[in-house]
Every structure is written in C-alpha cells, then in structure tokens.
Amino acid sequence: DTGVSQDPRHKITKRGQNVTFRCDPISEHNRLYWYRQTLGQGPEFLTYFQNEAQLEKSRLLSDRFSAERPKGSFSTLEIQRTEQGDSAMYLCASSLGGLADTQYFGPGTRLTVL
Amino acid sequence: TQLLEQSPQFLSIQEGENLTVYCNSSSVFSSLQWYRQEPGEGPVLLVTVVTGGEVKKLKRLTFQFGDARKDSSLHITAAQPGDTGLYLCAGPNFGNEKLTFGTGTRLTIIP
Numbered sequence: 125d126t127g128v129s130q131d132p133r134h135k136i137t138k139r140g141q142n143v144t145f146r147c148d149p150i151s152e153h154n155r156l157y158w159y160r161q162t163l164g165q166g167p168e169f170l171t172y173f174q175n176e177a178q179l180e181k182s183r184l185l186s187d188r189f190s191a192e193r194p195k196g197s198f199s200t201l202e203i204q205r206t207e208q209g210d211s212a213m214y215l216c217a218s219s220l221g222g223l224a225d226t227q228y229f230g231p232g233t234r235l236t237v238l
Numbered sequence: 239t240q241l242l243e244q245s246p247q248f249l250s251i252q253e254g255e256n257l258t259v260y261c262n263s264s265s266v267f268s269s270l271q272w273y274r275q276e277p278g279e280g281p282v283l284l285v286t287v288v289t290g291g292e293v294k295k296l297k298r299l300t301f302q303f304g305d306a307r308k309d310s311s312l313h314i315t316a317a318q319p320g321d322t323g324l325y326l327c328a329g330p331n332f333g334n335e336k337l338t339f340g341t342g343t344r345l346t347i348i349p
Binding site for chain 2: 157159165215217225227
C-alpha cells in the first residue's frame with residue numbers, strides 16, 4: 125500500500141455513459157498525476173496538478189475527459205460519453221515535487237466499456 | 239516525443255537463473271526509475287537512479303544508470319517466483335514533470 129487510494133477499483137459501463145473516478149493522494153503531496161494504461165503497455169501521461177492548478181494536459185485527453193482537484197487534495201477524473209476505446213486502467217500518482225521527484229501510484233481503476 | 243524502449247519484451251526463465259532487462263533511449267533523462275507491477279495493481283517503485291554511472295543494489299536486484307543518462311539496466315540474480323511481474327522503467331525528461339514510461343518487460347519465473 126503506497127498511501128494513494130483510488131475508487132472504484134473496477135467499473136463496467138455501457139458505451140455512451142458517463143463515469144467518474146476518484147483519487148486520494150498521500151496527504152502532504154502537492155502534485156497529483158493521472159495516467160492511462162492499456163493491456164500490455166506502460167502507463168501514458170494524461171494530466172497533472174500542482175495543488176489545485178491543472179498544469180499540463182496530454183493530447184490523449186480529449187474533450188470528453190475532464191479532471192479536477194478542487195481543494196488541492198483529492199482529484200476526480202470524469203469521462204463523458206464513454207467509448208469502447210476508453211477501456212483501460214486509469215492510474216493516479218502523487219508526489220512532493222522537486223529534484224528526482226518520486227511518484228507513488230495508486231492501485232488503479234479498471235474501466236471496461238461494453 | 240521521447241521514448242524509452244525496453245528489452246526483452248517478454249522473458250521466461252527457470253528459478254535460480256540470472257537475468258538482465260534493458261531500458262534505452264536516444265534522449266537524456268535527469269533520473270530513471272524502475273517499477274514492478276502485478277496484474278490489476280498500480281506500479282510499485284523499486285529504485286530511482288540519479289547520477290550517470292550510478293549503481294544501486296536492492297538485495298538480489300542491481301540497477302545501473304548509463305554514464306550518458308540515456309540508458310539503464312536491471313539485473314536479477316538467482317531469480318525467484320516472487321520476482322514475476324511487469325518491470326517498467328520511467329523517467330522525467332528535462333523540463334517536464336510527467337513520467338515517460340518504457341514499453342515494459344513481462345518477466346515470468348518458473349518454479
């Protein structure tokens with residue numbers, strides 16, 4: 125257990141539905157990251173926050189994706205109008221920042237879009 | 239786009255054998271990290287290497303960072319079934335905060 129928690133662990137939804145995932149980082153960490161991992165691949169960066177500010181978004185993050193970190197603590201990732209191609213493991217990580225920054229990953233949310 | 243390529247992609251060996259996994263890039267990284275991931279779980283950090291030429295040992299695992307900071311290797315001595323998993327290298331590019339992950343090496347140790 126790294127101290128980063130994600131909820132739910134598994135989500136099955138039908139195409140076209142909206143889904144929301146939650147990430148609770150390690151409490152003193154001010155950076156929070158979202159990654160997506162498809163089967164057999166390494167994680168790919170989606171977006172990250174420094175406190176409540178969203179500082180970078182990947183081109184992978186289409187208009188159907190939105191992430192928030194309203195009080196600089198937990199974060200949510202919402203996917204609207206899900207598509208089968210959204211099926212993946214969504215990973216959250218947090219870090220303190222600084223030189224040789226270490227990111228600690230949560231267990232992930234496995235999304236299956238039918 | 240800065241890429242990290244790992245080799246081999248798959249490796250299946252007998253318990254007790256030694257193995258080496260490689261992580262290579264044409265780009266320079268300020269540091270490299272190695273993670274192990276088990277099915278249905280998030281990656282767990284094994285080590286961070288920061289200095290070019292650095293060697294770190296973690297019990298039976300030896301990690302090396304290339305002198306030019308473009309490559310790294312993971313050597314496991316006397317592999318055990320508990321070493322089975324997906325091994326990922328990852329690094330932040332200079333000036334970026336996000337991690338770029340390697341393609342992964344899926345290791346299976348046969349008892």
